[in-house]
Amino acid sequence: MATQKPVSKSKGEASNGDAPPKKSMMKLLIIVLLAVVLLGAGGGGAWYFFKMRGANNSAEAEKLPKPSATPIFVSLEPFTVNLQPENGEHYLQTSITLQTNFKEEVDLFKLYTPQVRNRILLLLSSKKPSEITTVEGKKKLAEEIVAAVNQPFQQGGRPQTVNSVLFVSFIIQ
Known part of the structure; x- marks a missing residue:
């Protein structure tokens, strides 16, 4: 009798057919969430920086005296x-x-x-x-x-x- 070796499955395949797609989907979801969080933080930081900078400039502009038309x-x-x-x-x-x-x-x-x-x-x-x-x-x-x-x-x-x-x-x- 000939013994048959079980056919080895490739790395992409696992004994449970649903597991690999879940792992790759989970990684993709984590990467997308991290990207969204980083973009949101960057956008929020930029908004805060420019908003505060604009407030400082307008406050400085209010402090400066107005020039006279003649020297x-x-x-x-x-x-x-x-x-x-x-x-x-x-x-x-x-x-x-x-x-x-x-x-x-x-x-x-x-x-x-x-x-x-x-x-x-x-x-x-x-x-x-x-x-x-x-x-x-x-x-x-x-x-x-x-x-x-x-x-x-x-x-x-x-x-x-x-x-x-x-x-x-x-x-x-």
Whole structure:
């Protein structure tokens, strides 16, 4: 008598015909559910980020003052400072006017006049006569004054909005 070996079933087939499709369906269902959860979390995170970012931008926009249609000029008292020595002693006497487009800045400059003058005074007294006698030197000095004055007066405060510095008089002796 010949003995028959049982025919081995392939890996895809099992003794129970319903089991493999259930396992593959279960894996597919888990993958689809994970994808849906990840997409939902990503979409929710993006919505939250843009919603909060938009709220912050609108809150910042409400805090900013509205610009004036015409420029506003703030004249400062004249400065007289000793310049850094080069060929003997020199001093600078100048009158400066600040230009801004915000009415609120005028009140702020009046309130913080000592700080504004101190910043400008320190900057002017750090210069050599040769650095500020040319037109380019004066333009660079004006830019440096704008940068110094635009720094916030209080730590964590918003910066000022001086557009330009105008020299009304400028004498080096």
